[in-house]
Amino acid sequence: MSKLLELDHVTKLYPVGGLFSRQSIKAVNDVSFSLDADKPEIFAIVGESGSGKSTMAKMMLGNEVPNSGRLVFDGTDISTIRNRSQREAFMARVQPVFQNPFEAFNPLTRVDAYLFGTAHRFAGANNQAEKERVCDEALQRVGLSMAEIKGRFSHELSGGQLQRVAVARALIPSPKLIVADEPVSMVDASLRMSIVNLFRSLRDELKVSIIYITHDLATAYYISDRVIIMQKGVVIESGDARAVLDNPTHPYSIALKNAVLPPDPRAASAAIRLRSAAAAG
Ligand SMILES: Nc1ncnc2c1ncn2[C@@H]1O[C@H](COP(=O)(O)OP(=O)(O)OP(=O)(O)O)[C@@H](O)[C@H]1O
Ligand SMILES: [Mg+2]
Numbered sequence: 001m002s003k004l005l006e007l008d009h010v011t012k013l014y015p016v017g018g019l020f021s022r023q024s025i026k027a028v029n030d031v032s033f034s035l036d037a038d039k040p041e042i043f044a045i046v047g048e049s050g051s052g053k054s055t056m057a058k059m060m061l062g063n064e065v066p067n068s069g070r071l072v073f074d075g076t077d078i079s080t081i082r083n084r085s086q087r088e089a090f091m092a093r094v095q096p097v098f099q100n101p102f103e104a105f106n107p108l109t110r111v112d113a114y115l116f117g118t119a120h121r122f123a124g125a126n127n128q129a130e131k132e133r134v135c136d137e138a139l140q141r142v143g144l145s146m147a148e149i150k151g152r153f154s155h156e157l158s159g160g161q162l163q164r165v166a167v168a169r170a171l172i173p174s175p176k177l178i179v180a181d182e183p184v185s186m187v188d189a190s191l192r193m194s195i196v197n198l199f200r201s202l203r204d205e206l207k208v209s210i211i212y213i214t215h216d217l218a219t220a221y222y223i224s225d226r227v228i229i230m231q232k233g234v235v236i237e238s239g240d241a242r243a244v245l246d247n248p249t250h251p252y253s254i255a256l257k258n259a260v261l262p263p264d265p266r267a268a269s270a271a272i273r274l275r276s277a278a279a280a281g
Contacts, residue, residue, distance in 0.1 A: 001038065003034045003075075004034075004176060004177060004209055005035045005060065005073050005177060006070075007060075007070075007071050008070045009032050009070075011028060011067050012026070012027045012233075013025065014055075024232075027233050031056065031228075031230075032099040037074070040209045043209065043212065043226050044083070044223075045257075046216075046229050046256070047229060047231060050232070051230040052232070053213045055233075056134075057179050057181040060078075061083055063095075076090075091173070092122050092174070092175065093176045095170035095175040097170050097175060098182075098183070099183065099186055101165070108153075111152055114169055115131075115135040116128075116131045116139070122172055123174075127204065134172060138168040141168065141202070144165065158188075159187060162192070163195055167195075167198060171208075177208065178211070180213060182213055182215070184214070184216070193222075196222060196223050199212065221245045225240070225241060226238070227240075229252070229256065237253045
């Protein structure tokens with residue numbers, strides 16, 4: 001089976017302690033896993049702050065290079081992507097969604113301008129009618145429409161709406177992989193599940209694989225097919241999401257789970273509701 005993405009003993013060091021220091025920390029330490037090309041899935045990377053999640057995302061997006069090991073996307077070592085055309089081709093197939101949609105969109109630029117730019121650059125839309133058609137199709141996928149967005153600025157939309165626009169924009173190039181780094185942590189709790197469910201529908205209907213980075217075990221449990229749990233750059237647990245999150249074996253994962261799912265039955269009831277919803281859906 002061919003691989004969509006393969007991480008092979010990936011390590012990323014960052015220098016610490018100033019300019020002349022030779023010390024470094026292993027932000028990501030010897031991580032290996034792969035996603036199959038013909039089996040779209042939601043792959044969660046879970047861990048507390050500083051565990052290396054965003055560093056992983058940056059390497060998968062080609063924005064950081066590993067000190068050792070390789071990241072191979074669809075047969076190409078990401079670190080060998082050099083010229084502009086290779087970079088554009090890569091970006092069309094691997095798209096990011098970031099944590100804070102209000103940072104991703106300049107407040108002085110109309111939101112639709114971003115979508116039109118992406119439609120022009122990655123979907124070959126050359127005239128206004130074509131741009132609007134391409135963007136409307138992507139917006140419909142995320143439960144919005146061109147009519148709702150046209151001419152609006154980011155501050156005129158809610159965080160949840162704006163994050164949907166960010167997902168729509170990511171969909172315009174028809175990517176094979178979306179790397180979403182904490183995509184719901186800035187979104188109101190009441191809207192989180194709708195974004196998370198959106199990822200599911202993208203997997204099922206568009207066959208897009210999704211790297212879902214989060215420190216939130218509940219949503220990871222709810223949507224992921226597989227999960228890795230990271231601590232200080234190291235993968236300490238991995239496998240089928242339900243199996244790992246139901247029965248964590250590493251003390252760190254047990255602690256992480258207990259921190260999220262307290263033994264208090266009232267507090268746990270929300271988590272149990274999530275679980276039964278997951279089991280039913
Ligand atoms: N550009 C950088 N220079 C130096 N150190 C860095 C850099 N980026 C990250 N680090 C360090 O690498 C480690 C991993 O950081 P990373 O941002 O990947 O963690 P994270 O899991 O995404 O955390 P969070 O949940 O807070 O977003 C941390 O110790 C961080 O301080
Ligand atoms: Mg991060």
